[in-house]
Amino acid sequence: MRYISTRGGAPARDFAGVLLAGLAEDGGLFVPEAWPRFSAEQWRAMRALPYPALAARLIAPFTAGAIAEADIDAICADAYRGFSHPAIAPLVQLGPNLWSLELFHGPTLAFKDMAMQVLGRLFDHVLARTHQHVTIVAATSGDTGSAAIEACRDRAAIAITVLHPAGRVSPVQRRQMTTIDAANVTNIAVEGSFDTCQDLVKSLFADQSFRARTQLSAVNSINWARIAAQIPYYAHAALALGAPDRAVAFSVPTGNFGNVLAAHAARCMGLPIAGLMVAANRNDILHRFFAHNDMRVAGVTPSLSPSMDIEVSSNFERLLFELLDRDPDRTTAIMREFRRTGIMRVPDATWRRAREGFSAWRLDDEQTLAEIAHLHKTAHYLADPHSAIGIGAARHLRAALDPPIPVIALATAHPAKFPDAVRRATGITPALPPHLADLFDRTEIYQTLKPDLDAIMAAVEASGRRSAA
Numbered sequence: 001m002r003y004i005s006t007r008g009g010a011p012a013r014d015f016a017g018v019l020l021a022g023l024a025e026d027g028g029l030f031v032p033e034a035w036p037r038f039s040a041e042q043w044r045a046m047r048a049l050p051y052p053a054l055a056a057r058l059i060a061p062f063t064a065g066a067i068a069e070a071d072i073d074a075i076c077a078d079a080y081r082g083f084s085h086p087a088i089a090p091l092v093q094l095g096p097n098l099w100s101l102e103l104f105h106g107p108t109l110a111f112k113d114m115a116m117q118v119l120g121r122l123f124d125h126v127l128a129r130t131h132q133h134v135t136i137v138a139a140t141s142g143d144t145g146s147a148a149i150e151a152c153r154d155r156a157a158i159a160i161t162v163l164h165p166a167g168r169v170s171p172v173q174r175r176q177m178t179t180i181d182a183a184n185v186t187n188i189a190v191e192g193s194f195d196t197c198q199d200l201v202k203s204l205f206a207d208q209s210f211r212a213r214t215q216l217s218a219v220n221s222i223n224w225a226r227i228a229a230q231i232p233y234y235a236h237a238a239l240a241l242g243a244p245d246r247a248v249a250f251s252v253p254t255g256n257f258g259n260v261l262a263a264h265a266a267r268c269m270g271l272p273i274a275g276l277m278v279a280a281n282r283n284d285i286l287h288r289f290f291a292h293n294d295m296r297v298a299g300v301t302p303s304l305s306p307s308m309d310i311e312v313s314s315n316f317e318r319l320l321f322e323l324l325d326r327d328p329d330r331t332t333a334i335m336r337e338f339r340r341t342g343i344m345r346v347p348d349a350t351w352r353r354a355r356e357g358f359s360a361w362r363l364d365d366e367q368t369l370a371e372i373a374h375l376h377k378t379a380h381y382l383a384d385p386h387s388a389i390g391i392g393a394a395r396h397l398r399a400a401l402d403p404p405i406p407v408i409a410l411a412t413a414h415p416a417k418f419p420d421a422v423r424r425a426t427g428i429t430p431a432l433p434p435h436l437a438d439l440f441d442r443t444e445i446y447q448t449l450k451p452d453l454d455a456i457m458a459a460v461e462a463s464g465r466r467s468a469a
């Protein structure tokens with residue numbers, strides 16, 4: 001499998017190249033040259049596979065030519081060992097034709113573990129073969145950082161530094177990052193916002209000499225490997241509920257558009273997905289796009305679902321590229337103008353195509369709390385704010401589908417990760433699972449720095465030396 005850039009100005013690469021590069025040199029995102037496709041018969045045969053084997057089967061076409069299939073099998077078998085539910089991604093029925101796909105049974109209690117646990121092992125595998133060492137730097141608003149640290153800790157070929165905005169992530173989220181005692185892990189609290197952290201990371205990548213010296217790499221959701229590792233749970237849920245002989249629909253709480261893009265990929269691979277709901281919080285730029293072709297930056301306001309407090313959804317570029325019949329020049333022009341003006345001008349015909357594949361809905365904080373309370377009262381189900389937004393939007397989608405089909409909402413975080421909102425809505429404080437029960441007794445290790453590029457650079461380089469020692 002070869003990968004091309006959405007902007008058309010970078011050489012095609014294999015999976016290993018795409019994994020290590022993250023972003024393409026021309027500023028675009030890598031996408032597969034062609035979608036692997038499975039027949040109905042092949043999908044049916046996959047129903048019998050346990051989750052790790054299904055994951056390997058669906059990731060293998062993307063790694064073909066770069067990693068041997070037997071190695072992908074072994075990586076997937078190992079990646080899901082630390083999950084606390086035997087089904088890995090269980091389906092829970094909430095009502096007629098309404099299901100919750102729980103993706104939060106991994107080590108850090110958010111869906112990002114589903115892909116990140118595979119990603120850390122893929123890095124190790126590719127790097128060991130070529131005797132390389134990389135420095136991973138990530139900015140986080142909460143969940144990405146802990147999932148990345150958990151996936152990279154104690155891996156010999158990787159040093160990882162995570163920047164989080166000081167005082168702006170929840171205590172559970174911060175402690176999940178800062179209590180990991182591993183020589184290759186560095187945590188920095190930056191005096192600023194998530195955008196400040198993100199800009200610092202971008203500046204590190206823009207400094208070519210620093211980038212080469214430290215062998216900088218990225219694990220955010222622009223990395224194609226993360227999208228690839230998110231496809232299997234869509235197939236897992238759809239097959240369990242009757243696919244490929246019955247269509248299903250999904251509702252996805254969306255931030256950077258990575259998760260819902262993986263659903264789109266599953267559909268391109270032949271899975272019968274009849275509806276895809278993009279669920280947003282009050283930061284509803286994507287909802288405005290799908291509803292009115294109005295994608296316009298308006299400023300982010302903090303919400304009860306912080307992992308969705310994003311305006312510029314990086315992965316949207318991959319969908320745009322598809323909608324424009326994979327025309328890199330038109331993609332580049334629209335993305336450049338968006339960057340410059342804060343307004344994305346998508347031709348009407350292209351927008352109509354987008355609407356054929358996707359719908360969108362939004363829940364503000366009040367509606368999110370109401371949904372959490374309603375779920376608890378009617379289905380005895382505790383949902384975190386992100387998952388509740390997905391479920392609330394799924395109800396809307398279910399009402400719009402005729403004939404009725406199963407609607408599956410993705411539950412992206414464990415309720416104990418956002419206990420304050422859950423308590424406000426239900427009066428119940430969800431308990432952390434046993435492996436994290438002593439989280440608040442553990443020692444934290446992190447440094448607090450001003451948003452000064454030189455200081456951040458020095459800290460990242462020191463982390464690389466420490467982990468190599």
Ligand SMILES: *Cc1c(COP(=O)(O)O)cnc(C)c1O
Binds near residue numbers: 254
């Ligand atoms: C990251 C995250 C999201 C958003 O996922 P994207 O792939 O960025 O769209 C939603 N919910 C939770 C809990 C998350 O951690």
